Amino acid sequence: MRSAKLYQYQLPMDSGVILRNQRLVTRDGWIVEMKDGDKTGYGEIAPLPEFSLESSEEAGQQAQALLADWVSGKALCLSDALPSVAFGLSMAEMELMGMLPDEGNYQVAPLCSGDPDELVVALNQMPGEKIAKIKVGLYEAVRDGMVANMFIEAIPGLRLRLDANRQWTPLKARQFAKYVAPAHRAQIAFLEEPCQTQEESLAFAHETGIDIAWDETVRDPGFEVKAEPGVAAIIIKPTLVGSVQKCLSLIEQAHAVGLTAVISSSLESSLGLNQLARLAAWQTPDVIPGLDTMQLFQMQLEVAWPGCELPVTPLNACPVAWHQ
């Protein structure tokens, strides 16, 4: 006997969260609950404004239609589903079938998009491998270069992940690199998407010796995982990519050609973020995932993120928008 529910959630964000051109005041999405006999699975469907192509309403409607079919006894068919819907439903089904291991990798790469001093404190407290992610491309490229160089000099053994979100012209990318001493460049694990085109980004890697990673490019039509000089990693944001099966295939292809695969957040609630930590521990056990995004919220949902003190709102406090 199958049944399904869609809870609608809205969580307040920290005041300064800006996504591309938009301030994100609340995070809005759906939590799907799938039951089959005595087994239950949960998944999160939360299109990310400015990044997802679908709206939350569209995702909710499609999820209802797919769930109604599943409740009537059909297999879940996600081949044409919107990425956020495919991710949430496939995750719920995997959990229901007991296929997602419980253990998570909660050791995240601290994310710095504002005050560098806060990052120094976080890094000094970090046990084991020190790795951090800094947003670049928001201010002057020269300033970004100086900040990166300063961190590398200040924290021995630090591995930096940088993310320019395609904000630099080739000239700006060069200005950045000029301020990172050549001897320090190998400590940049990778720089995500320096320039607007793949060609410009590859040329930047070639000229500077700084490895790059594909994030936005992974979602571009026709993207193929391949080893290229200067490319170190692919970033996989399941909410934007699609089903867990699609993510597993990308991870497998990346590993086959010697690329690092990094599971990263699309600002899911603590419920979805915990599942991403479990996916990361299972599929990319040796890589620190990019999941340091709870700090951008004012509230957690149902499952607390380890070490996070924010209040947790239970799922049953969220309205059930649909059930069958």
Ligand SMILES: O=C(O)CCC(=O)C1=CC=C[C@@H](O)[C@@H]1C(=O)O
């Ligand atoms: O990848 C990480 O370490 C954290 C997630 C992260 O940086 C992002 C998530 C979602 C949208 C963006 O703001 C940003 C990114 O561009 O990668």
Ligand SMILES: [Mg+2]
């Ligand atoms: Mg990125």
